[in-house]
Amino acid sequence: MTLHTPTRDYSAAAVVTAFGVGLAALSSTYPLGSMLRPGPGFFPLVVGLLIAGLGIVIAVETWFGTRYADEGPPDEGTPAPARFAIRPVLAVFVGMIAFALLVDRAGYVAASIALVFISALGEPRSNWLTVAAVAAFMALFGVLLFIWGLGLPVNAFGPR
Amino acid sequence: MSDFAANIMIGLGKALSGESLLFCFIGVTVGTVVGVLPGIGPLAAISLALPMTYYLDPTAALIMLAGIFYGAQYGGSTASILLNLPGTATAAITCLDGYPLAQKGKAPLALFVTAINSFIGSSFAIVLVMGFAPLIAELALEFSSAEYFSVMLLGLIAASTMTAGSPFKGLAMVIFGIALGLVGTDVNTGMFRFNFGILELADGFSLVALAMGLFGVAEIIGNIGSPQGTPMKLGHIRFKEMWPSKPEWKKIWAPTLRGSVIGSFVGALPGTGPGIASLMAYATEKRLSKNPEEFGKGALEGISAPEAANNASVQAAFIPTLSLGIPGDAVVAVLLGAMILHGITPGPNLINEQPEMFWGLIISFWVGNLMLLVLNIPLIGLWVKLLSIPYNILYPAILVFICVGVYSSDNNAFDVFVVLGFGVVGYLMRIFDYPAMPVLLGFILGPLLEEHFRRALLLSRGHLTTFVDRPISLAFLLLGFAFLAAAFLPSLRKKVTGD
Numbered sequence: 223m224t225l226h227t228p229t230r231d232y233s234a235a236a237v238v239t240a241f242g243v244g245l246a247a248l249s250s251t252y253p254l255g256s257m258l259r260p261g262p263g264f265f266p267l268v269v270g271l272l273i274a275g276l277g278i279v280i281a282v283e284t285w286f287g288t289r290y291a292d293e294g295p296p297d298e299g300t301p302a303p304a305r306f307a308i309r310p311v312l313a314v315f316v317g318m319i320a321f322a323l324l325v326d327r328a329g330y331v332a333a334s335i336a337l338v339f340i341s342a343l344g345e346p347r348s349n350w351l352t353v354a355a356v357a358a359f360m361a362l363f364g365v366l367l368f369i370w371g372l373g374l375p376v377n378a379f380g381p382r
Numbered sequence: 383m384s385d386f387a388a389n390i391m392i393g394l395g396k397a398l399s400g401e402s403l404l405f406c407f408i409g410v411t412v413g414t415v416v417g418v419l420p421g422i423g424p425l426a427a428i429s430l431a432l433p434m435t436y437y438l439d440p441t442a443a444l445i446m447l448a449g450i451f452y453g454a455q456y457g458g459s460t461a462s463i464l465l466n467l468p469g470t471a472t473a474a475i476t477c478l479d480g481y482p483l484a485q486k487g488k489a490p491l492a493l494f495v496t497a498i499n500s501f502i503g504s505s506f507a508i509v510l511v512m513g514f515a516p517l518i519a520e521l522a523l524e525f526s527s528a529e530y531f532s533v534m535l536l537g538l539i540a541a542s543t544m545t546a547g548s549p550f551k552g553l554a555m556v557i558f559g560i561a562l563g564l565v566g567t568d569v570n571t572g573m574f575r576f577n578f579g580i581l582e583l584a585d586g587f588s589l590v591a592l593a594m595g596l597f598g599v600a601e602i603i604g605n606i607g608s609p610q611g612t613p614m615k616l617g618h619i620r621f622k623e624m625w626p627s628k629p630e631w632k633k634i635w636a637p638t639l640r641g642s643v644i645g646s647f648v649g650a651l652p653g654t655g656p657g658i659a660s661l662m663a664y665a666t667e668k669r670l671s672k673n674p675e676e677f678g679k680g681a682l683e684g685i686s687a688p689e690a691a692n693n694a695s696v697q698a699a700f701i702p703t704l705s706l707g708i709p710g711d712a713v714v715a716v717l718l719g720a721m722i723l724h725g726i727t728p729g730p731n732l733i734n735e736q737p738e739m740f741w742g743l744i745i746s747f748w749v750g751n752l753m754l755l756v757l758n759i760p761l762i763g764l765w766v767k768l769l770s771i772p773y774n775i776l777y778p779a780i781l782v783f784i785c786v787g788v789y790s791s792d793n794n795a796f797d798v799f800v801v802l803g804f805g806v807v808g809y810l811m812r813i814f815d816y817p818a819m820p821v822l823l824g825f826i827l828g829p830l831l832e833e834h835f836r837r838a839l840l841l842s843r844g845h846l847t848t849f850v851d852r853p854i855s856l857a858f859l860l861l862g863f864a865f866l867a868a869a870f871l872p873s874l875r876k877k878v879t880g881d
Contacts, residue, residue: 234814238554245561252575260839262568262575265832269561276554283550306813310606314599314781315802321785322798330786337785338778344606345774356775360782372434374790 235281242274313344329379330369331361389741396742397749401442409446410750413453414757416470418765420461420605422780423470424454425713425822426598429590430783432720433791440724441739445746447720448700451713452504452747455656455693456754459496459685460765463489472656472692475664479677479684486680494624495682496689497758499638503690504751506642507649507697511704512744514650515733518705522730525706527838528848532858533652534831537708539862541653542820549869551816559824560831562587589719591788591797592825595804596811596818598784602777603809624759626682634686637667641690649695652702653823655711656692663691697747704732704740708827712819715826 246267255261317340324333338357342348368374396402416427427450435443458473463480476496483492525533538560542552565576566586576583626634641663648659667687668677677684699710707728709715721728726736733740758765788797808818842848850856 230814234816238558241558241561248576252573253571260836262571262573265835266561266564266575269557269564269828273554273557273561276550276557279550280548280554283548306810307607310603311806311809313606314603314805317778317781318599318785318798318802318805321782322789322795322802325785325789325798326795333785334782337782341778341781342774344603345777346607348774352775353778356778360779364782364786368786368790373437374434374786375793376786376790 231284232281235277235284237277238280239274239277242270242272242277244270246270246274309346310344313341317341317343325376327381329377329381330364331378334360334364389737390745392737393741393743393745396441396738397445397745401439402445402742402746403749405438405442405446406449406746406750407753409449410453410456410753410757413450413455414457414754414765415768416450417454417457417473418460418469418768419457419771419776420465420467420469422601423597424451425593425716426601426784427454428713428716428720429593429598430787432590432716432723433787435720436723440721440726441742443720443724444717444739444743445750447717448743448747449750451717452693452696452750453754453757455696456497456500456758457765458692459500459689460493460758460762461769463492463496463685464766465769472660473689474657475660475688476685478664479679479681482678482680483682483685488680490620490623491626491630491682492685493762494759495626495634496685497755497762499634499641499686499689500693500758501751501755502638503642503645503692503694504697504747506639506690507646507694508744508747508751510646510650510698511700511747515701515705515740518701519730519733522706525730525854526852527834527841528852528855529858530706530708531831531834531838532849532855532862533706534708534827534834536858536862536865537652537702538820538824538827538831539653539865540651541655541711541823542817543865543869544648544654544658547815547817552820553869555811555816555818556820556824559821559826560828561824562592562821563825563828564832586829587800587825588788588792588797589716589826590791591800592804593716593822594784594788595801596808596821598780599801599805600808600812600818602780603805604812605773606777630682633682637663637683637687638690640666640670641687642694644687645691645694646698648691649698649710650701652706652708652710654695655699655713655819656695657819659695660688660692663687700743700747703728704743705730707732709823712822712826715823719826 247270249263249266249270252263252266253261254263254267317337320340321333321337324336335357338360339353342353342356365378369376369378397406412427412431413424416422416424428447431447431450435446454470455472458468458470459476459480461467461469462473462476463484466477466481468474468477480492480496483489538556539553542556543549563586565583567573568575644663644666645656645659648654648662649656664684664687667683668674671677671681671683695711699714702708702710703714703718707718707730709718718728726732726739784801785798788801789795791797811818838848839846849859
């Protein structure tokens with residue numbers, strides 16, 4: 223169950239409102255059109271204003287301290303983590319960037335090994351021998367499955 | 383009636399072909415695996431498998447992808463019962479009574495009951511799909527843009543307000559999804575919108591990238607470092623321990639039926655999915671029960687109703703999907719995206735134009751559910767073993783799958799960055815308690831919503847009244863309004879969700 227602090231809830235609501243205002247502002251650079259023939263800017267403007275309005279409603283709701291039953295599951299995903307942890311975010315972030323940069327230049331094997339090693343840094347209890355085994359397995363298994371088996375247009379080694 | 387029999391034969395012919403059987407089996411097996419494993423759900427798995435189905439026959443592709451979806455509902459309860467940690471979020475309710483049952487040494491019984499009830503719930507809903515989807519499709523042939531706009535709006539409102547959290551957050555996220563769907567080329571004028579000069583965004587964000595970011599990567603980031611339970615040791619499971627005794631059968635049959643009905647109804651409603659179905663079924667049983675104090679301490683009714691409900695809702699979600707082309711829930715929305723990628727236009731014409739696909743898919747649901755029964759009762763020990771794989775071995779491997787899947791779906795490294803971006807956004811949304819499911823639904827329905835809105839206005843020469851002048855459209859709008867009113871009146875809402 224997530225920890226609710228008013229500051230956090232207000233700042234999230236502020237982000238929502240800011241997003242809506244930004245969207246509405248951007249959409250006014252596209253033609254609005256008329257009621258008969260709404261232009262490309264009309265729908266985005268409405269959408270932006272609605273989001274901005276809902277951000278304000280969420281803030282008001284926080285102000286009144288409305289509580290909802292916490293037992294309800296979302297339709298997908300495990301329950302929310304309680305607080306922001308920078309380490310997993312960074313590890314996954316850098317790992318995936320490495321993959322994206324390497325896959326076209328050095329091929330699948332290098333990219334997947336880099337991704338496994340870097341993303342494993344997100345977990346402080348990782349054992350490097352195990353990580354190496356996972357990396358080797360994914361490199362081999364991936365070549366067999368993705369490249370030979372499914373014929374995906376990825377190179378095992380070297381640039382595309 | 384002979385028509386019906388002929389259709390069934392067409393379906394049997396398609397579903398029992400070697401290719402269909404093979405892909406159905408792959409689908410339900412993958413579904414069970416991702417269902418059992420906490421930390422990866424059906425949505426991420428379907429998005430992953432999607433690029434790999436490009437070269438398949440569209441029906442076989444759909445059979446497999448659908449199999450992942452309903453297969454995951456079976457697997458999800460295993461971790462709930464043995465670990466007190468839901469394998470898929472929709473099985474969260476099953477923890478409440480499933481884990482206490484396991485603590486009492488009745489894990490085999492609980493596993494059996496959830497599997498058999500999943501089967502009953504599914505079967506119930508499949509019959510409804512067979513009966514209702516063609517009927518609704520016939521009605522929908524009369525629909526014009528105004529009706530489509532209204533029914534989609536209803537679906538979006540229902541999806542965002544029928545959650546356990548704040549309905550306003552749900553609404554805001556659905557509209558956020560619509561906003562993301564705006565990126566790309568405007569269909570009516572060919573103008574680029576919100577692509578910020580990035581060429582790769584001319585076609586908008588890729589559905590696969592968005593879904594994998596919000597659900598795959600976000601979930602992995604959230605799970606890294608969180609404590610992992612050790613599954614209860616089961617040893618060798620004997621069939622005798624699984625089979626319910628006579629009084630136990632007596633206890634579960636009524637909740638199972640009620641769960642199936644509730645699940646089918648909730649699932650058939652566009653936008654609402656298995657999560658809310660199992661929640662409502664559980665609440666209903668608790669209210670009807672003569673001894674509600676047993677709930678949460680290992681009541682069999684507490685696992686039978688929600689398990690029947692979530693499976694029923696998954697199958698019933700195909701009613702609006704296959705008859706109207708409007709997804710019954712966000713996972714089916716990805717399936718809808720898959721159909722479009724395969725060049726099939728979902729909508730009321732699908733059943734008449736592609737009877738082989740429609741009936742083949744439906745019959746494959748039966749086949750798949752039968753396979754799942756075998757996979758989940760005699761082979762349960764295998765899945766329990768899966769639970770003991772440590773997460774720190776699993777997640778780097780899942781990340782590789784995600785990256786390869788996204789990269790190969792468009793052969794474009796840019797999409798990996800999109801996944802990454804949405805992964806972080808999704809993680810932040812989780813922390814601040816904003817639901818991610820509505821975003822996906824808004825993203826998929828948004829462009830359709832805009833198109834039908836503009837076309838309806840064009841047809842009516844600019845009169846907004848077209849949406850209320852047409853009776854069917856008005857009915858959808860009024861129903862949507864009722865959901866909104868319920869959101870604004872918390873006391874009424876409480877009665878609906880039963881808290």
